[in-house]
Amino acid sequence: GILTAGPPRAFTFYVREDLWMSSVERNQGPYERELLIVSADVDRFIARHEINVLVMDIEGAEKELLQHASLPGIERIFLELHDHLYGLEGIRHITLALSAKGFAYDPRGSRGPCVLFAKNDGPREYEDAEDVA
Structure with a gap:
């Protein structure tokens, strides 16, 4: 199924050899x-x-979804950006x-186009870059 913001809509979904x-x-390529x-x-x-975390790799649809959804109860969103x-x-x-x-970019959970946005504003301890890598 497809989840969108707002009332139900009909979509054409293009199935590709590489399912992902x-x-x-x-x-976006041959289908x-x-x-x-x-x-x-x-x-x-x-x-x-009662979902509190979203993980999404939805091939560009994240732009419209995240602009229009309210996202009640969501604390963290991990997504792949498709620039x-x-x-x-x-x-x-x-x-x-x-x-x-109320979300902020969280660099500790982000790398390249895969990014984390979080609402947690609690204290953060210093992390040495060598310890993280």
Whole structure:
């Protein structure tokens, strides 16, 4: 299924040979077949299942989802950014949307395009870079 922000919508989902590259983006490479899928509301799903952490690699759909979802009860979001699909402007939109919801970029859980945003504002101890690596 597909989770989106807001009321259900119909999507064409493009299934690719490399399953992890499948997405709602038609122009993201060759695909083997199309599926019609109706979405469900992500905020209702989060509330119903009492989810507090999101992990997502959703091939570019994170931009729209994170801009429009309320994300009730979510404390941490780990995601892969897809700048090749929406550029630095899209990353700016994601960062601003999450900041407005109380999230901050957490460098301790981030590396390259895989980033962590967290709400925890508790004290943090110094970590020597050699100890982390």
